Amino acid sequence: MDQTLEAKVGSALNGRGWTLALGESCTGGLVAHRITEVPGSSEYFLGGVVAYSNAIKELLLHVKSETLETVGAVSEETAREMARGAREGMSAAVGVSVTGIAGPGGGTVDKPVGLTFISASTPEGEWAERHVFQGDRHSNKESAADAALKLLLEALEAGA
Secondary structure, eight states, rough: OOOOOHHHHOOOOOOOTOOOEEEEEETTHHHHHHHHHHHGGGGGGEEEOOOOOOHHHHHHHOOOHHHHHHHHHSSSSHHHHHHHHHHHHHTSSEEEEEEESSSSSOOOSOTTTEEEEEEEEEEEEEEEEEOOOOHHHHHHHHHHHEEEEEHHHHHHHOOO
16 A cells, blocks of 8 residues: 555654654644654644744744745745745754645735745755645645655655
8 A cells, every 4th residue: 555645754764863843834733743643643744834824933943034925925035045944943854845825815915825935954954845736725825735745755855
């Protein structure tokens, strides 16, 4: 039987002896939920912050106010700072973040509904991806969580 994506992530984290911290916005804790569906995830998952407001992104994930003012909450720069902030703030080996516009409202011409940035920060480097998902709110959140887990797995395998 094939392992789920979150089980593969858990195996990769365990294999490296690394811990994980999350900074989530548009997914509302869905990535953390999926991680904790795996038995034994307490061995590698430290916790997460659901930072919906910019104030919480700044306070708990250490996103710079200048970043939020200049490029906004839904940006690669913010995603990178969220991942780094989760990692450093929780003393984890790996931090992963998701920020985006799940919909149905909130989109603009420059930042449409479905626009999502995901980032991973490890001792070996940082990765970020930009996605524009085309579904409704629920499917955009599911797609973002999938993409975050895939990026995390790629980051873990990159250094293995």
